[in-house]
Amino acid sequence: MSSKVWNMRRTVLGTALGLALAAFGAPPAHAANNDGAVAGHTQAGATVTVTNPDTGLTRSVVADSDGSYRLPFLPVGQYTISASSGGQQVGPTRNVTVALGTTTTVDLGAVNATSLATINVTSSVLPVIDVSSTESATIVSRADLVRLPVDQNVTSVALLAPGVVKGNAGFGGISFGGSSIAENAFYVNGLNVTDFYNRNGFSEAPFAFYDQFQVKTGGYSVEFGRTTGGVVNAVARSGTNEFKGGAEITMEPGNWHSHGHDYYFDGERYYTSSRDQDSLIKTNVWASGPIVKDKLFFFAMYEARGASPRNTDNVGTTMTDHSANQGFWGGTIDWNITDNNTLSLMAFSDKNKDTGDVYSYNFDTNTRIAKTNEVYTDTGGRNWALTWTSYLTNDLSMKLMYGRNQRQANISSQLDTECNRVAVEAGVPLPGDLPLGCTSSSQVASREDTRKQYRADFEWTLGDHLLRFGYDHEVDTSDYARRYPGPGGYYYNVYNAPDNGQVTNSNGGGRVPVGDVAYVRVRRYEIAGTFATKNAAWYLEDNWHLTPNLVLNAGLRNDSFDNQDAAGRSYIKIDQQMAPRLGFSWDMKGDGTTKLFGNLGRYYLPVANVINIKQAGGLLDERSAHRFLGWQTQEINGFQYAMPIVGDPLPGSHTDTSQGDGTVGDLRAEVDHNMDPVYQDEAILGFQQMIDASWSWGVSGTYRRLHNAIDDMEISATAQCGENGYIGWVMANPGKKVTVWGDTNCDGTADGYVTVDTSKEGWAMYRQDGVDANGDPIMTYIGQRGWVKPKRTYSALEFQLDRAWDEKWAFNASYVLAWNRGNAEGPVNSDTDFDDTGRTENFDDPWVNFGGNGYLPNDRRHQLKLRGTYAITPHWQLGANADVHSGGPITGFGVGNPFDASNYHSYYICVENCDSDFSAERVYTHSARGAQGRLPWTYTFDASLSYILPFEGGGNLRVKLAVYNLLNQQRKVQVDQDLQSAISNQTDSTFGLPIGFQSPRFTQLTVSVDF
Template identity: 80%
Template sequence: MSSKAWNMRRTVLGTALGLALAAFGAPSAHAANNDGSVAGHTQAGAVVTVTNPATGLTRTITADGEGNYRFPFLPVGQYTITASKDGQPVGPTRNVTVALGTTTTVDLGAVSATNLSTINVTSSVLPVIDVSSTESATIVSRSDLVRLPVDQNVTSVALLAPGVVKGDAGFGGISFGGSSVAENAFYVNGLNVTDFYNRNGFSEAPFAFYDQFQVKTGGYSVEFGRTTGGVVNAVARSGTNEFKAGTELTMEPGNWHSRGHDYYFDGERYYTSSRDRDSLTKLNVWASGPIVKDKLFFFAMYEARGASPRNTDDVGAVITDHNSNQGFWGTTIDWNITDSNVLSLMAFSDKNHDVGDVYDYDYATDTREAKTNEVYTDTGGRNWALTWTSYLTNDLSMKLMYGRNEREASVNSQRDIECNRVAATAAVSRPDVPLGCTTSSSVIGRTDTRKQARADFEWTLGDHLLRFGYDHEVDTSDYARHYPGPGGYYYNVYTANPGDTISNGGVIPPGYTAYVRARRYEIAGVFQTKNAAYYLEDNWQVTPNLVLNAGVRNDSFDNQDAEGRSYIKMSRQIAPRLGFSWDMKGDGSTKLFGNLGRYFLPVANVINIKQAGGLLDERTYYAFDGWEILELNGTQYAVPRLGPQLGPVDNSQGDGTVGDLRSEVDRNMDPVYQDEAILGFQQMINSSWSWGVSGTYRKLHNAIDDMEISATAQCGGDGYVGWVMANPGKKVTVWGDTNCDGTPDGWLTVDTSKEGWAMYDADGNYLGQRGWVKPKRTYTSLEFQLDRAWDEKWSFNASYVLAWNRGNAEGPVNSDTNFDDTGRTENFDDPWVNLGGDGYLPNDRRHQLKLRGVYALTPHWQIGGDVDIHSGGPITGFGVGNPYDATNYHSYFICVQNCDSPVSEERVYERSPRGKYGRLPWTYTLNGGITYLLPFEGGGNLRVKLAVYNLLNQQRKVRVDQDLQTDISNETNPTFGLPIGFQSPRFTQLTVSVDF
């Protein structure tokens, strides 16, 4: 093929009038968080100009001696690109689409108009292959979403990508490539909005605020870190030189939701969902346009939401009516200070206040009875990011960003405010009304604030593109937990005799036969985690057809206690990333790519709070002066009257300060990290169709979890250390008892792969020590994709993933036992919990098939569909205890004989491995939609979309009771295997939008 023909074919395939990297399945290139790039070849020394006609943004650079040029950090949108040399044009003007996180390749050569006329070039969206990329990602634009029946939330968008599945535990979330739901990262305009408290969740802007999404499922480049799962990267809408406005109404009335099913066991209803209802109405108005033409632009929207869902408890005895009526807003402002300097502001609020009215409920008559409580839930907060982008020289570009992410998370109730918890021993005389009016054990409030700063640079040096930068976060949790009621007191009443001495030295006075302990138990403080990273990457264009990239990221994590001292500190976490992309035919139509990478996961703030906080355990004792009868919402209850104080206040168990934590954390702890390898192939079949296949292998190394170290090698069966945050199965260095006198006096090292847990026989004879198994998790998959890009008539995408997810550790949470306290699972509490725990993990989905498409019946009518089919996860029968020890944690053993014996050696156990009891059923979810379009004269249009989600109303079980035994006995749990989680019932959504 001649050079001229090669350039012509590559250019047409790469740019033909509005090419769209937004085609599903197109992998992303190494570009920044909230923009894209244009690069290519032209004549050496040619002046290349790229212009956004909508905003007037124009950038000009000169191609190098080999004809290479590159425009980094371009805001997403439609551009024109031209080249000239010595005042003469080099080829015709090209139209280019810049999509999020991608590099569009455009080769500008002397292709004549005659040549172009022989090529069928239209304004169709083409499934372009980015031959400079080694990542695996899916790009979804706003225009894609308005055509498809996709629910209006970021999770639904992420689930369009191959290898992404919904978490089936009660705490939800999404799993990327076999990872747990607590390992992902979420960005909006470069701002990290991931929940850092327990890493399951994120701040979410109003859905109509977004312009494009990029779902990264693997191989992402070095500017992304702090994740061993996936990345969802979004960019917000922005204004142009044309004034535009619109409004959108979304309705989901309660009677458009199908009823859930009720489930019974032994004639008793144990799961009630038939009376649950969701109801949602959203109305947003937006406007965009120039403040100063070609210079300053705005986009602003406000969304009013009215939500009034209702739900019953599992047995249908209580019903809660919710009311959430909040206003959400978002805005972007873009200032083209010069063609080389742009300042952008993005801000949004997802703050929400929900009030739940709680009633006693008669299921048989479907009637509410007495109102018993009000529950107040506050979530979200304000978020903003300010970004400066600058072309420093022809070859060096810079982007600086500073932002703030807020998340409030608090749940309390009217009873929590007005009612102290009250208890009394059996011997205490009781009134005929309940003691206290709450059973709540704690009231928790938390505000998480992230302050983020980052600097990203691109420097072109001949065939090398250097990318480097710095990323810094300060993640602060302002946390408070206390007992409910005035003063945060929990009252316990005990019997006593006059003259008795109680635990704090107080004496029961004459005439009193009982006393009251008023206890305050509080954990409060401000907890910070400081995360920082440097990165450097070289993208080397070895030949016109081969790109190699080599990068490294150096992360550090510093989790601090309530007094600002480092609690868990890890630095020099070196994460290499290597990749290649081979344009096999040299025309941009066929690509072979691969990468190797390492990714580190930070420690969630919940660890700082739960284990490094200032504990106040204050106990004040009073003589008991009888019961006082109070009333709330028509219900009477009793609280103790406090007589004279007895003795001093006792806070010996915790005075509100942070103690010595050296014995509670491994001083040489290693981070959690994952290694990943991907090899893939992509090919354009013709101008509309493309296909691809890839293989992925992931291996997780280490875990950070709490372990109870009960003995050390130095002291044999003694040397108790306690609960330690550490790496199970590795050497742990803590402050402990080095000379076996019972007092911690120095640093000691325990090899937890061999020791750390003392074993004794029934007579108390020391038998030696046991160590922990090392955590393991591997994920292997084959992924196939077929794509037909939208051409104003129809589009189609299909993906199939065949995957295996094995090991003994799902990650920092446990889905199968519904434990979401990130990093504090039962898995490694002692050596026996995970003994024999190898097998297929909860997020193992062997088969995943996803189909979606849109077809235009007429210019005014479109139909769309989205299908998600996947096999179910494994079912494990968890036991309690094990053949070697009497502990009562979940285990992979069940007792089958002599289970009532108090001597553990006499009990007979049988292994109950992961997945022994089969799998959950396949699930089939079909979403369908129909859209009516009516363009207006002079611009704008009316769009009406009716979407039905879970059209077939499948309500298959997605979670079952996996506790085969709930205690050490000969009996098995009668509810084992009963379904306790289901697909959401069918619901219908009507969206009416008008754009001007």
């Protein structure tokens, strides 16, 4: 076979392979994060020209001496490509698709069409995946989403990728490869839109605003950082030389939603959802076209959203009717200044204002009694990114971007000044049918997060080497204020009296008098200020073609994080975070049909802004325990409600401010002077093969290991001074040496840096020898104890099978067998529903995590995903999407431990002598992580039926009816995991009660017209 024929065969095979592998998640090649590239081989010295016929964008490069060429930083879209030498065209002009974050391989040369008889290529416009790639990602286009039953949000797109699962906690989120939900990153046109306050969420535009998504699940290149989970990378639509427009209406009437179930315990309803109902209608209009033909283009969109959901509280005594003003606008402007210089602007606003009318509610008669409050929630903000792309020379290209991401989160209510919040623990006697308190607001809060981001990316071709390098900088500022509503800003929690009468110190301590059935915790929580974090990174990467079929990828990223307090002082500052990444890709047959690849990489996770605010922001967290003397009836605006009668402080109690006394202390004593960052190492080995022009399959193995944690620890003793060396709450690396400002000579005054090896010491252990005449505990110091080091590993085998869309049908299947083990989920704890990122209870004292090794909350042993589309006729299409996975582990948490007298979360439960005042007499047994079985398997099946009517002259009408959770599965996905919530001879009767469920079935009708 001649080299020219072989090159053409390789191109077509590679094109077909790219179509299939791109659809089912092949690793994409190296390209920038909001565009793509074209590369390949042709005649040495030939001029290669790529043109987008829709926009007139034209770029040319000269092939190297070996005939290789590369055109980076191309906007996604359809192109033609050709080569010429000495005024003569080299081979035919070809059509090619540039996909997001990928490099399309096209070899240009003479063609012998008869050599292609065995290759069935049904389209000349196909995406191609560069065999030099070492990333793992799934590309999802707008056309894919139109055909499939995928709910209209970015989270649903991400869940199509293998190894991505929903979090089981009440705060939601998604987990990539065993990571917690607070470790991911989200981008739109290169702009980082990730929530940096708590890292749980992101700014989001409507589906119709996006052109393509790239879901990166591992092995991503050094231009991406600040994540140890996954990356969702999206690019917005843009205009062309043809004027286009359209409208789309999405309807989800309330009576198209199935009702949730109600759940009872001991005859009392504790979870009420049967009266909840969602209702949504969205109207989207868009237009695009040229402002100046071949030069300047626009895309503009507006979406009006009317959402009016209603929901009850868990016990069904209040009903809240919501109404939202979610008008969205967004657009792009693209300017082809010259063939070698472009300027692009992307902007959108996702601001939303929700008003909740709160009513007292009679569940039995299904009637609202009286309006009691209005709750106002403001979210979202304005976002924009300006990008300049330039071909500086034949071999050197540059992209510069500056942008702003804004997110507000304001919560307030009509009764903030007059009403305190009240909550009760299950089992506390209730005041009849009266509602508790006169407000449902848990906080009065205002927050505006603003990210200012700029970055520079470069590509430089030097012979067999492709060098990629750049710089990325962010200033993330949170303007924050928060307090509880009502007089004094107090929040009243009524708890059952512990069996032994002893209240934990974190709630104020003290003993509940004999005969009292409950006590009241009175809490005040206030904080305000402006806090900034500065993140910066540079990166360098070399893609070296060792042979025509073997590529070695070596990169290095250097991150720095600087979290500051309200005065601009560095609170946590970590630099020189070197992240090496090494990968290879072997085109085993040399024709692009069979590929072996691997990747080794390190990834660092920044510290969320919530840490600056709550640990270094003058937080006041004041808690005290009081006698509960029953209920009293109060009235406001003619409305009656119940408030607890708060008695005297409990005997032996105190006002606890250990979590924050309202002042910013000496930061040297509150953060480790030599803090190590949180990072994860990852190894991937994969194989992919084309079966034929439509079918492909692949298998890969992934191993991830998380190193370190940054969390709050209470250092209550030092080696120098023992129990007299108390330092307090410190942000540090549990299980490692911690250096903080403390008492070096045991005179009671902090005078220098003290180093505490927290793997061996730092926690003062006490034995309780009884109580004195006042009921106060008598404690004896018995030594020190250290913390266990955090551990998390993820091991997975992933299998994929794919059939590419050919205008008739498409199919994708993936199966992941995974193990997620360790003693630390990450910066949040979903098994205890704790979402203050980086401030978990996991390392508050050594016993919280002692003996806590096992399967972690995001462990899903089996994950099966299926999706596909079938065209019944040219006008009718069926779509289906299925997600089946095994349930996560269930742990039985206790309090107390067999080692000292501390009473807090632990992996131990008391089994004998639990009512003894002598802690040494109590007998405990280990309650291992995940030892209480697993949550059930969940099955989610979605289906759609679409009708497509093309218009003569262009455009079409599409009507799509989609049903989500078709079988209306409402299996439990979260349960109460407190096996023993107080030291007692008995376990909690509520342990294992389901408290979270699959969302009920709902139906969605979408009608769109494009012209």
